[in-house]
Amino acid sequence: LPEGSLMMAILLAGGIPLAAAFLAWKVPAAEILAGIVFTAVANPLFVHLESIPTEWQVFSMWIIGTAIGAQMTREAMRSIREFSVMSLVLTVVLIGIGLVLGWLLFRTTSLDLMTALIGSCPGALEAMIILAGAMGADAPMVAAMHTARLVIVMVVLPLLVRRAVRPRETETAG
Numbered sequence: 001l002p003e004g005s006l007m008m009a010i011l012l013a014g015g016i017p018l019a020a021a022f023l024a025w026k027v028p029a030a031e032i033l034a035g036i037v038f039t040a041v042a043n044p045l046f047v048h049l050e051s052i053p054t055e056w057q058v059f060s061m062w063i064i065g066t067a068i069g070a071q072m073t074r075e076a077m078r079s080i081r082e083f084s085v086m087s088l089v090l091t092v093v094l095i096g097i098g099l100v101l102g103w104l105l106f107r108t109t110s111l112d113l114m115t116a117l118i119g120s121c122p123g124a125l126e127a128m129i130i131l132a133g134a135m136g137a138d139a140p141m142v143a144a145m146h147t148a149r150l151v152i153v154m155v156v157l158p159l160l161v162r163r164a165v166r167p168r169e170t171e172t173a174g
Helices: 005-024 030-047 054-069 074-108 113-120 125-135 139-173
Strands: none
Touching: 005 030, 030 139, 054 125, 074 113, 113 125, 113 139, 125 139
């Protein structure tokens, strides 16, 4: 067996049932959060993987990319034009805020500048971890920062969206 395969099998054996439970409980992003939560708890306690094999990383990123890409349709691509300018503005603003927050984090903590910047800027968890590794930042710290952000967003955002949408639904019903 390739190195780490047994431990990866343990993580899958525990993560898949947790994902099923998260789906049943209607937890947002249940599949990804289940893997993050189970591995974050299991790894320090008994698995002790430094990282997963490179082949597993590449394959998992390809699967995630394929799942996202498969959702694109011609209609979705056409509708992007309508929102492209606002999306560009929003992206630039969020990156700017992330850079400012990262610089402040660098100045007030022991984090190196690269880790603080990548950890503070917006982006998908997987992409930011890959970027951190490629740029020589502390990838586990960036993973922890973005995981915390992801969990907070997944818990808080549904509550905020429900609250924002509820008054409009009552207005249109009345």
